[in-house]
Amino acid sequence: MRQVWKLLLLASCLTASFAAGAQDDQAPGQAHANKGASPRAELARQPPTLQNIYGRQPLSLNGRWSYIIDPYETGFYNYRRQPFDQSPTGAGGFYDDRKPKDKDDAVEYNFDGSPTLAVPGDWNSQAARLEFYEGTLWMRQKFNAAPKDGKRYFLYFGAVNYEAHVYLNGKKLGSHKGGFTPFQFEVTGRLLKGENTVVVKADNTRHQDDIPTVNTDWWNYGGITRDVLLAETPDTYIEDYQIQLAKGDMGRIEGHVQLAGARRAQDVTVSIAELGVKTTVRTDANGRAAVSIALPKNKVRYWSPEDPKLYNVTIAGATDTLNDRIGLRTIETRGHDILLNGKSVFLRGISLHDENPLIPGRLRGEGDMRMMLQWAKDMNCNYVRLAHYPHSEEMIKLADEMGLLVWAEVPVYWTISWEKPEVYANARQQLTDLVVRDKNRASVIIWSIGNETPVSPVRTEFMGKLADTVRSLDRTRLVGAALEVHRTGDVVTVEDPLADKIDLASFNQYAGWYWSNNKEMMKFSFKVNYNKPVLVTEFGADALGGYHADTDTKWSEEYQDQLYKNTFKLLDAIPGLRGMTPWVLTDFRSPRRPHPYFQDYWNRKGLISETGKKKQAFYTLKSYYEQKQQQYK
Ligand code: GCU
Numbered sequence: 001m002r003q004v005w006k007l008l009l010l011a012s013c014l015t016a017s018f019a020a021g022a023q024d025d026q027a028p029g030q031a032h033a034n035k036g037a038s039p040r041a042e043l044a045r046q047p048p049t050l051q052n053i054y055g056r057q058p059l060s061l062n063g064r065w066s067y068i069i070d071p072y073e074t075g076f077y078n079y080r081r082q083p084f085d086q087s088p089t090g091a092g093g094f095y096d097d098r099k100p101k102d103k104d105d106a107v108e109y110n111f112d113g114s115p116t117l118a119v120p121g122d123w124n125s126q127a128a129r130l131e132f133y134e135g136t137l138w139m140r141q142k143f144n145a146a147p148k149d150g151k152r153y154f155l156y157f158g159a160v161n162y163e164a165h166v167y168l169n170g171k172k173l174g175s176h177k178g179g180f181t182p183f184q185f186e187v188t189g190r191l192l193k194g195e196n197t198v199v200v201k202a203d204n205t206r207h208q209d210d211i212p213t214v215n216t217d218w219w220n221y222g223g224i225t226r227d228v229l230l231a232e233t234p235d236t237y238i239e240d241y242q243i244q245l246a247k248g249d250m251g252r253i254e255g256h257v258q259l260a261g262a263r264r265a266q267d268v269t270v271s272i273a274e275l276g277v278k279t280t281v282r283t284d285a286n287g288r289a290a291v292s293i294a295l296p297k298n299k300v301r302y303w304s305p306e307d308p309k310l311y312n313v314t315i316a317g318a319t320d321t322l323n324d325r326i327g328l329r330t331i332e333t334r335g336h337d338i339l340l341n342g343k344s345v346f347l348r349g350i351s352l353h354d355e356n357p358l359i360p361g362r363l364r365g366e367g368d369m370r371m372m373l374q375w376a377k378d379m380n381c382n383y384v385r386l387a388h389y390p391h392s393e394e395m396i397k398l399a400d401e402m403g404l405l406v407w408a409e410v411p412v413y414w415t416i417s418w419e420k421p422e423v424y425a426n427a428r429q430q431l432t433d434l435v436v437r438d439k440n441r442a443s444v445i446i447w448s449i450g451n452e453t454p455v456s457p458v459r460t461e462f463m464g465k466l467a468d469t470v471r472s473l474d475r476t477r478l479v480g481a482a483l484e485v486h487r488t489g490d491v492v493t494v495e496d497p498l499a500d501k502i503d504l505a506s507f508n509q510y511a512g513w514y515w516s517n518n519k520e521m522m523k524f525s526f527k528v529n530y531n532k533p534v535l536v537t538e539f540g541a542d543a544l545g546g547y548h549a550d551t552d553t554k555w556s557e558e559y560q561d562q563l564y565k566n567t568f569k570l571l572d573a574i575p576g577l578r579g580m581t582p583w584v585l586t587d588f589r590s591p592r593r594p595h596p597y598f599q600d601y602w603n604r605k606g607l608i609s610e611t612g613k614k615k616q617a618f619y620t621l622k623s624y625y626e627q628k629q630q631q632y633k
Pocket of ligand 1: 217388451452508538583603605
């Protein structure tokens, strides 16, 4: 049954003539489809994603989407393997959503009669025949629109894993690579008055030259895994802004605003009514202005896990206004100390994947996310390591609200094709998209440029450039990565040329699991020769929830629990230890874990099982963190 979504943009729907007038911010040649373009319409603009799109009350296109499984990409290529959308007419693919003209017209696909799946949502967890599926799935949604003169429209995807080709009303908008970061197309002038059809070709096939590569320890959940939104803006709109405390200065906000559109040069006022502060800036010819606001003494409630205060910030120009809830805090390092608002903190953390263990699959919405973050708080955490890729914007906003510091990461994971410029460009783009999206979130204190990447000159150059990229985008936060360690006998040395480019001595270690066992692991010691805060970004052991045995029997809860107790002793001996994020909050799916009884394609290092059962080590970590909390009062 076709579901037609009513898009109530505003009651008044003017005639469907669009403001297709040349926007001087259009790149040359970026004509709108309806401006007499060739039969094969020009691709849509993919402008920088709107900052705070949720602040625009966008229309959600979430819901049940019809889908077609297409492992041979029959809906994309003709039988000579030429893309239909590159043909002179651009037609022929499943994106035409074609119906038979009459009884002698054999169309070999039909969205109307196809099954549906929930968007947002990976496909692997929604149909048995898709559990291990890697390939192309076509998805279609229909919705009504009432576009108006003088307004601009953006079709936004929170994430599609891994490669997306997007079509609106049979015409290609464009494509995107990268499974965890948002992208959007300007569809001004392409929206029809009345019913519209959006079709997405999503392909989660892994490739060695992608970011991540073919080699990961997590499930390759494919599809439209985050929100799909249609936003309306004025002709000249607020495209981006950063409003944060200046680096190391608790008395001043420093940032910028960026407008887009014909009237980019205008006065913009940034105000925080609750603090009685405001400033008006004049954007330049490119639409950009720096923002600097002095804050009243002894009046600001600085954001912290103990007091996650968010202020309503209003950004008002002549043509557009946006509100956002922003926390004010500083984060720095000084020698071995991590200073939050000038005070040394210990990061009582836990690592987690973007996955719900109870209903396996990517986190679907606020309910899932709140559950995961509450489990972390139940464990007395003040910090989470959102591994190994950008989690959703919703998740980060919840961390802001619930008071959890965040390590955010791009999936530059293990064996990347370091020597290829296009691979670096992909990594840089994903990192840029992450920083642009979340740079106003107080909870985010660390941008991580990768995890356990094998040391080589080309790798260290690649990662060093990523670190430079982060700093060019955001001077206020720390840069991290899980550095490499090496063992000489019983001494574990953290020694990695990449350390010079990041702010932390952060590393993973698996004494007692991959290295030795509970009986012998106390022989290990750690050498960390950096005058930086030490963060142990991973340690842990697999335990099948409910499997009980002695503390020398691997896979048992007792083994995992004893390993945690042993590990605390080993790590507390490290001078400069300022935090940890044991691996991992909950059991999670992984194709690398096939043991039929202990794993069944689950990585069992969770402190909570896939039935939501807290294992013994959960309570051990909780009480260790209670001690740390007292120590850092
Ligand atoms: C690695 C890696 C994780 C992986 C874990 C494990 O260090 O960072 O992604 O899941 O160890 O082996 O369980």
